[in-house]
Amino acid sequence: MKADISEKIRTYFSQMSIYKDPEKTNSIFAGRNLPAFVKDFLLKRYxxxxxxxxxxxxxxxxxxxxxxxxxxxxxxxxxxxxxxxxLARFIIYIDLVKGQKQFAIPDYGIKLREGIIPEFVYNKHQGELVDGEKWGIVKLCLLPDSDGKKFHVQMVDYKPFKPYSSVDINYLAEARQHFTTDEWMDLLLSAMEYDPDGFANATQKLEFLTRLLIFAEPRLNVIELAPKGTGKSYVFGNLSKYGWLVSGGKVTRAKLFYDKSKQQNGIIKNHDFTVFDEIQTIVFQEPAEIQAALKSYLESGKTTIDNNEFSSECGLMLMGNIPLNEQRRPISPKYFGSLPENFRESALLDRFHCFIEGWLLPRIDTSMIFKGWTINVEYFSEILHTMRTNNAYSLLFDQLCRFEEKADVRDSKAIKRIATGYMKLLFPQWRSINDVNKEEFEMYCLNPAIHRRGIIKEQCRNIDPEFKSRMPDVYLV
Structure with missing residues (x-):
């Protein structure tokens, strides 16, 4: 990355900038498997x-x-x-039957039945200590149960891991005006901890940055098929505390959506996005029930589980490997043949909005790990999280585009969500139609959105020949 971009980062993001030195960082954190957003928080302090x-x-x-x-x-x-x-990752479960707030810290062997959150700690942090996974600084001690016969680990103090209690989108929009689009894309890649110079061209960069869309756009459903070694797992497992990465193992409907026996919401409820990594290795129990729940949820963000209506704004992503030929292109034109059998149904796959052609991306090696000044990951992830509830860009899309009459609703929704996500990511300075560079909007937002949705349609047709793959015409106003 050019030195002048680094200087711009230090000038316009002075409080959020950090110097990345992978070799030194790896030595400091040796033996501690921490995500990037935690490392940057700690590095920033020192x-x-x-x-x-x-x-x-x-x-x-x-x-x-x-x-x-x-x-x-x-x-x-x-x-x-x-x-x-x-400073730990812990899991909270609120037991309504027993009236207890329980926690587990898997990395240190503290099980769910062993950890208790007392009322005074819970009440002090209303809205924070809810079901799901959290990061924070916790103080623990051993106390006897009420009957005096057993002991439990009690959380006697808690500080949320939230270095940025709020982030200012207006500040980001103002800072963005001092960068060209190429420079901004390089800044985003460096914030993801990758060296922009390791990418061959702008097309590769945009393909890689497309992974961030589910961080910023609610209920965006994505499929990425890629060869091994392209950094899929690292992006989704390290850059944000608001996501959940499912890597192998067994997955149930209760784990995903709602566990009736425990009266507990699943992982989709409390996260911005859920990623199924190495989808071919995941065992989906009760596949018919999961498929039915997914169809409903992918369509509307709602589904019914045992007479309980479940809703969320969590996006879903399927990631899998795909065999390539010597030219690094898929051996088969039927991409979805690489998915598990339960997912090879056009009615289900048509509910996904976006496809990432992971074979276009370079294989990650040590030379691609970024070294230099950039914005820290914790600030970066908070910005993307905050963007999710900002509807200014969605309204702006409505002013910029119109669809042909009788356009398929799924297509129009998909195109709008993808294009809106790109605007949030690449052009946060666009606040009104007068700000928009229509040429850049078409090049970086609209055309990629149509292309990515078009791949989904084409691949659904490969499964079901009666499926219509034509994309609707979209006109700039």
Whole structure:
């Protein structure tokens, strides 16, 4: 990435900028498997913003206190009567029958039945300690149960992992005006921790950045098929605390949507996006029930589970591998043949909006890991999360485009959502129709949206010859 872009980042994002040095970072965090948004939060605390140097001694001491490398030591210290402070990922389950707020910290061996959140901590953080996965700094101690016969681990203090309580979209829009579109795309790639110079052209860059659409646009449903080594898992597992990555194993309808026996919402309820990684390795139990629930949810964001109506704004993504020929193109023109049999149905797949051609992307190697100044991942992910509820760009699309009469509703919704996502990502400075560069809108937003939805339609036709693959005409006003 050019030096002048780095200087612009430091000028216009001074409080949000961070110097990335992969070799040093890997050494500092050795033995601690942390996502990028946590690493950047910690690095920012010990960074000299003038020189980019990190106080490695101070950071290491802090890590030793709150993220110990020896898993068993945490339980040993708790059992010995010590109060333990951890920066950790934990899972909350509210048991309505028992009236208990329970938590588990899988990385340190604390099970759900062992952890209790007392009322005073829960009440202090109304709306924060809800069902699902959280990150935060927690203080733990061992206390006896009410009957005095058993013990439990109690969360006696909690600080949410939220370095940015709010982010200003207007500030982002103002800063964006100082970057060209090419420079902005490079900034976004560097924020994802990839070196823009590792991509051959703007087409590759846009393909890679398309992965971020589900971070910013609610209920966008995406399929990506790609060869191994293109960075799929890293993007969705490391850049945001608002997503959930399902990697292999068994998946049930209760786990995804709603568990009637536990009266607990599934992972789709409390996340911005859910990604099924290595879809070929995931075992879907009760496939007919899951398929029926998915069809309804993908269509409207709602489904009914055991007479309970379930709704969410979570986007879904299917990621899988696809065999390629020597020219790195799919061996078969029927891409969806790489999906599990339960997903090879046109009525289900037509409910997905967007397709990412992962074979167009470069294989990630060490030279592509970014080194230099960029915006930190935690700020970046908060911006994308905040964008989800901003409807200005959707309204702007309505002013810019009209569809041919009798256009298929699924096609028009898909095109609008993809194009709106691109506007949020690439052109946050467009606040009114007078701001819009229509040539760039067509090149970077509208045409890619039509193309990506068109692949879904074409592949559905490969499954069902009676399926109509023609895309509607879209006109710029």
């Amino acid at each position: 960074l000299n913003v003038q020189t980019g140097e990190i106080d490695t001694l101070g950071l290491t001491q802090f890590l030793d206190q709150v993220i110990p490398t020896v898993t068993g030591s945490v339980k040993d210290r708790i059992v010995s009567g010590q109060e333990v402070v951890l």
